[in-house]
Structures are given as structure tokens and as C-alpha cells.
Amino acid sequence: MPLKGCVIKNQYFDSVFLMSVNKRLSEEKGVQQSAVLMGSEENKKLLVDLDLFAQGVNEAQANDLVVVLRADTDELCKNILDRVPDFLKGGGGKEDKNDNKTVKKEDHVNTLDPQLKDILKKML
Helix, strand or coil: CCEEEEEECCCCCCHHHHHHHHHHHHCCCCEEEEEEEECCHHHHHHHHHCCCCCCCHHHCCCCCEEEEEEECCHHHHHHHHHCHHHHHCCCCCCCCCCCCCCCCHHHHCCCCCHHHHHHHHHHC
8 A cells, every 4th residue: 555745844733733633634535544743753763663654754854744644545645645734724534523522632542553542542
């Protein structure tokens, strides 16, 4: 499956917000894995460990946003990556069906690595 990524220079976002963006990205039809994080050295090592280190990610700096997708097709990856600005504005994906529910921070932890998910939930 294709792996594609993009780096958006000088765009800093809070990690909790980025987890919610990642959740919406991962719910897109055909997306197998996704990561939305800042370009710190630690986060780049995490992408290597998760086998999500896409071309161009190495150029990212700590204040750069990194978005990586593994999806069914190259075209799907490109389409979703083109919509990243919309996802960052709170749209771009499926509608939130939990409008009347209280959502806890840990509900936004989304990763395919169960151990990492548990660690992140404990941090919240």
C-alpha cells in the first residue's frame, strides 16, 4: 500500500488537537494508517518505529507539521493530503456524530500500535 506524506513548514499545533485531526484522517475510507504530528526528532523516530516514515519527512523541523498516510491507492493518499488544510480547520472529513456527547481527551488518541495508544492515554 502506498505511503505518502507532507510537511507544512512553520505550522505549530498542540498535540491534543493533532490527535483529533489524526482521528478524522484515519476514519477516511481507504486509509490504513495515519500520523499527524510535529516534526521533532523524537516524532520522526516514532514514525520510523511505526513504519510510517514517508519521503520528505526527514526535512521537517520541530515547528513543522508532518502528515503521513498509508492508504489503498496513491490517488487516495494525494486526495486526502490535499485536504489537510480543511482537516486542520475542523472539517475535511466525516461529520462528527457525537455533537451532543461529552468527548474525553483520551477518545482522540488514535494509533494502530496498541501499546503506544495505552501510553498516550495515560499521558492525558
